[in-house]
Amino acid sequence: MDNILIVSGHTDLNDSVANRLIIDELKNAFPNAEFSILSELYPNFEIDVKAEQEKLVKADIVVLQFPVFWYSMPSIMHRWIELVFVHGFSHGSKGDALKGKILIPSFTFGASEDYPIDEIVMQQIKEIAALCRFNLQDHICTPAVSYALRNDPEQLLQIKKLSKEHARKLINRIRG
Secondary structure, X not given: OOOEEEEEOOOOHHHOOHHHHHHHHHHHHOOOOEEEEHHHHOOOOOOOHHHHHHHHHHOOEEEEEEEOEOOEOOHHHXXXXXXXXXXXXXXXXXXXXXXXXXXXXXXXXXXXXXXXXXXXXXHHHHHHHHHHOOEEOOOEEEOOOOHHHHHOHHHHHHHHHHHHHHHHHHHHHHHO
């Protein structure tokens, strides 16, 4: 089995419905995977760069799981990338630690599916993947799982249904 690293970029996973459910489903499907739940590990954004780089070096498959906030990945995931993906490690003439590793972007957002948010978000991920020479896989995204809808019981059931479907797609993608 490939070594799997799943990085959760939600800023407060315990206060999430969709991303929490997706991470829980991934933990059930891949009990031996490494999970970096950034909000739990680094609530003050003080990333342990060496530890995170070691996780990346061991991984064959890297999953970035996050909700889209303001047309981008959350601030904690940005910070993680800024500090961990540095010249000489992830890119540059001697930075090849991520070369050839499979990268699977996986994200949720609250907007409707007709909004081209996946293209907006994917542009930056494509650039990161190219610079770091990841083997970028097609992304998995699920719209219409807004945090604001969770107080309506019917909407909450729909969010859970969509999130489980998202997790199933992601699990199948990881398994190849």
